[in-house]
Amino acid sequence: MKKVAIVGSGIAGVTIAHTLIESGHAVEMFEIGDDYPFPHRSQFEEQVLFDDDRHQDRLDGARGLVQTGDYRPSLDRQDRAMRVGGSATIWWGFAPRFLPSTFRPKTLHGYGDDWPIGYEDLEPYYARAEARLGVSGTAADNPFAAPRAGPYPLPPFELGYTDRILAEKLKARGLVFHTTPQARTRLAYDGRPACDNYGTCWCCPTGAIYSPAHHLARALATGRLTLHTRAAVTRILTEGDRVRALVYHPGRGKAEVEHAADVIIVAIGGIESTRLLLLSRGPGHPDGIGNAGGRAGRNLTFHAVRRASLHFRDPLFPGRFTPPGMRSDQFVDPPGARKSGGMSVEFNDQTAERHRPDFAGRTWKSGAEVVEAMRHRLRCREMTFHCESDATDEKYIALSTERDPFGDPFARVHYVQSDFDFETYEVARALLARNAEAVGADAAELDDRGAYWSAGHHMGACRMGRGPDDSVVDSFGEVHGVKNLFLAGAATFVTATPFQPTLTITALALRAADYVRDQRLS
Ligand SMILES: Cc1cc2nc3c(=O)[nH]c(=O)nc-3n(C[C@H](O)[C@H](O)[C@H](O)COP(=O)(O)OP(=O)(O)OC[C@H]3O[C@@H](n4cnc5c(N)ncnc54)[C@H](O)[C@@H]3O)c2cc1C
Numbered sequence: 001m002k003k004v005a006i007v008g009s010g011i012a013g014v015t016i017a018h019t020l021i022e023s024g025h026a027v028e029m030f031e032i033g034d035d036y037p038f039p040h041r042s043q044f045e046e047q048v049l050f051d052d053d054r055h056q057d058r059l060d061g062a063r064g065l066v067q068t069g070d071y072r073p074s075l076d077r078q079d080r081a082m083r084v085g086g087s088a089t090i091w092w093g094f095a096p097r098f099l100p101s102t103f104r105p106k107t108l109h110g111y112g113d114d115w116p117i118g119y120e121d122l123e124p125y126y127a128r129a130e131a132r133l134g135v136s137g138t139a140a141d142n143p144f145a146a147p148r149a150g151p152y153p154l155p156p157f158e159l160g161y162t163d164r165i166l167a168e169k170l171k172a173r174g175l176v177f178h179t180t181p182q183a184r185t186r187l188a189y190d191g192r193p194a195c196d197n198y199g200t201c202w203c204c205p206t207g208a209i210y211s212p213a214h215h216l217a218r219a220l221a222t223g224r225l226t227l228h229t230r231a232a233v234t235r236i237l238t239e240g241d242r243v244r245a246l247v248y249h250p251g252r253g254k255a256e257v258e259h260a261a262d263v264i265i266v267a268i269g270g271i272e273s274t275r276l277l278l279l280s281r282g283p284g285h286p287d288g289i290g291n292a293g294g295r296a297g298r299n300l301t302f303h304a305v306r307r308a309s310l311h312f313r314d315p316l317f318p319g320r321f322t323p324p325g326m327r328s329d330q331f332v333d334p335p336g337a338r339k340s341g342g343m344s345v346e347f348n349d350q351t352a353e354r355h356r357p358d359f360a361g362r363t364w365k366s367g368a369e370v371v372e373a374m375r376h377r378l379r380c381r382e383m384t385f386h387c388e389s390d391a392t393d394e395k396y397i398a399l400s401t402e403r404d405p406f407g408d409p410f411a412r413v414h415y416v417q418s419d420f421d422f423e424t425y426e427v428a429r430a431l432l433a434r435n436a437e438a439v440g441a442d443a444a445e446l447d448d449r450g451a452y453w454s455a456g457h458h459m460g461a462c463r464m465g466r467g468p469d470d471s472v473v474d475s476f477g478e479v480h481g482v483k484n485l486f487l488a489g490a491a492t493f494v495t496a497t498p499f500q501p502t503l504t505i506t507a508l509a510l511r512a513a514d515y516v517r518d519q520r521l522s
Contacts, residue, residue: 001025001026002025002262003261004020004026004028004261004262004263004265004516005028005029005246005259005261005264006027006028006029006264006265006267007029007246007265007266007276008029008266008267008269008273009029009031009033009086009212009216009227010088010267011085011087011212011505011506011509012488012506012508012509013029013086013212013267013268014085014215014216015129015212015488015510016509016513017029018216019509019513019514019517020513020517020521021222021225023517024224025224025517026224026225026226027225027226028225028259028261029225029226029227029228030228030233030246030248030259031083031227031230031231032063032231032232033081033082033083033084033229034083034084034229034230035083035229036083036089036213038089038213038214038217039206039207039211040089040204040205041206044203044204045205047203048203063076063082064076064402064404064410065271065411065413066402066410066412066413067415068412068415069395069414070415070450071302071415071452075413075454075458079454079456084216084229085212085213085216087269087456088210088211090203091201091202091209091456091502092182092201092209093182093184093324094180094181095130095137095182095500095502095503096181096499096500097126097146098122098504099144099146099333099497100118100119100146100147102333102497103115103118104118105338109337112391113463113465113470113495114494115495116465116474117464117475122508123149124149125507125510126146126503126504127149128510129503129510131153132215133183133210133503134154134210135181135183135503136152136153136154136155136181136182136185136186137180138151138152138156141156141179142178152181154187154189155186156179156186157179157182157184157186157321160320162316162317162318163177163326163349166326166347167326169440170435172438175328175330175434175435176328176330177327177345177347178327178329179327180326180346181503182324183502183503184208185208191214192207192208192214193208197322199319199321199322200322201322201323228250230250230251231248231249231250232248232249232406233246233247233268233276234247234249234256234406235247235280236266236277236280241481241482241483242482242484242485243261243485245259246258246259246261246264247259252405263484263485263521264484264486265477265486265487265488265516267488267489268489269490270300270397270457270458270459270489270491271397271411273462273491274297274397275409275410275411277289277291278291278296278397278398279399279409285482289479290462290472290479290480290485292480292481293467293468293469293471295468295471295472297397297398297461298391298396298461299391299461299463300391300395300397300415300458300459301391301395301459301495301496302389302415302452302457302459302496303388303389303454303459303496304388304389304417304425305453306385306387306428306446306447306451307383307384307447308383308385308444308446308447309382309444310381310436310439310441310443311379311443311444312379312380312439312440313379315378316378316379316380316381318348318377318382319350319377322349323348323349323350324349325346325347325349325350326347327345327346328345328347329344330345331345331498332344332388332499339420339423340420340424341387341389341421341498342388342498343385343387343428343431344385344386344498345383345384345435346383346385346386347381347383348383348384349381350382351378351381351382383432383435385428386455386498386499387425387428388498389418389421390496391495391496392416392418395416396414397411397412397414398412399411399412400412417449417450417452421452425449429446432446455500457490458490459490459491459501460490460491460492460495461491462487462491463492463493464492465494467480468480468481472492473486473492476516477508477512478515484520486512486516488512489509492508
């Protein structure tokens with residue numbers, strides 16, 4: 001039997017591993033982080049009930065990176081989780097599909113590049129991805145939704161009472177809001193319980209929010225998956241035009257291990273996947289694997305999530321439902337030539353973070369005093385503008401001069417907002433004013449234009465395309481010029497659409513798994 005190695009136990013790696021294992025193959029998986037118990041009950045108790053972040057994870061300091069440019073949040077701390085399950089152990093589960101137009105931005109809008117695949121190639125895989133993640137949703141209330149061959153596997157989370165009132169007011173002003181597709185169980189599904197609405201999707205104690213640990217446990221139960229934790233993969237080795245082995249480090253003070261494999265799939269997130277290719281220099285690829293055309297690390301895009309808060313005279317009692325409330329896809333694909341990006345608009349069932357009372361160094365006399373300090377939050381609602389960005393020469397991943405404990409350079413992520421991003425910010429500002437007026441808010445504030453968050457979406461640095469001159473991988477994720485070496489995850493995206501990426505990551509991973517099974521393992 002051919003040997004398959006998968007690097008990374010996030011949603012992309014687990015999707016491919018589980019699919020191959022279902023068809024009878026055996027897989028060895030390498031994960032830099034520690035095990036992370038599932039369902040995340042103990043983490044919920046520590047992080048939510050006791051505000052204790054002890055589940056932070058690292059392999060003897062091997063984790064880290066260098067950040068330059070104008071991106072303020074920590075890419076290492078706020079943007080990713082390095083542990084079994086990866087970042088989908090802390091995600092919120094928004095699971096929209098891309099639109100057909102998403103794949104043709106150059107043809108339709110004269111910017112970026114077209115993808116080498118279209119929506120029709122992915123539609124069946126979107127359906128499989130939704131079934132796998134247990135997505136609750138409906139397209140019936142969303143006139144902007146992508147066409148679909150069948151219904152969602154689970155009914156939607158309906159709009160809450162206040163959302164319905166706000167949605168009516170918005171609709172009267174031509175602003176269409178609808179339910180949000182979520183990888184959160186509206187009903188019990190596939191061994192997962194129905195959501196109990198704890199309100200902390202980023203740390204779900206029951207497993208209602210999808211975690212890769214769900215399918216990882218099933219794959220492990222077959223006995224055909226071997227999971228190596230605390231194993232930092234540091235190199236990919238080739239022989240001629242094909243992959244031969246990976247090298248991993250089992251920890252400080254221990255010797256590196258070479259592990260031979262016929263097929264290797266690298267699924268370690270947008271930043272580390274790029275770093276691993278750049279570190280893997282060798283005969284025939286002096287600048288790193290897949291980098292013959294100098295494309296590895298280029299074409300990087302983040303989403304720019306802009307946060308706003310609305311203030312109302314009367315209380316709206318937010319926070320009674322989990323964060324994904326209603327959203328609007330009306331502005332994701334503005335027609336015509338583009339000087340600014342599209343955006344999805346979310347009306348979260350939360351108050352904005354900035355309205356939290358400052359607890360630091362304060363002594364409270366009673367619980368009633370805390371409640372009083374928080375009372376004004378009942379009249380606030382948060383909106384987020386989930387904005388598309390463009391790729392420029394000021395957005396890239398390279399190797400830094402700082403090194404990890406094994407002596408390897410960390411990734412350096414350089415990111416500076418572009419004119420396109422600032423134009424998009426202005427569109428968001430105008431849209432906020434329209435929304436605020438429509439719902440009768442007394443005031444509305446948008447974060448300053450320098451304050452943006454990627455939402456952990458690091459896309460495009462090893463994009464798919466036609467060949468080494470424009471890209472790093474083909475549409476199945478196979479690295480140009482290196483047979484049997486695949487990349488999975490948002491690194492392979494061509495452009496940053498305003499949609500959250502993980503359903504598409506999963507759909508692409510399922511497509512790659514079928515290809516590997518049929519073309520490389522048969
Ligand atoms: C707070 C937050 C909220 C989010 N909410 C949403 C949402 O609502 N909807 C959505 O679509 N997306 C969301 N995302 C993004 C989503 O979590 C990611 O797109 C997704 O988890 C990426 O999966 P992945 O498997 O590609 O990579 P990852 O989850 O990054 O997994 C990669 C794995 O590889 C491991 N690894 C790294 N380097 C090495 C190495 N050298 N050797 C071995 N192992 C290594 C890591 O430890 C990790 O476990 C959110 C992200 C964050 C941070």
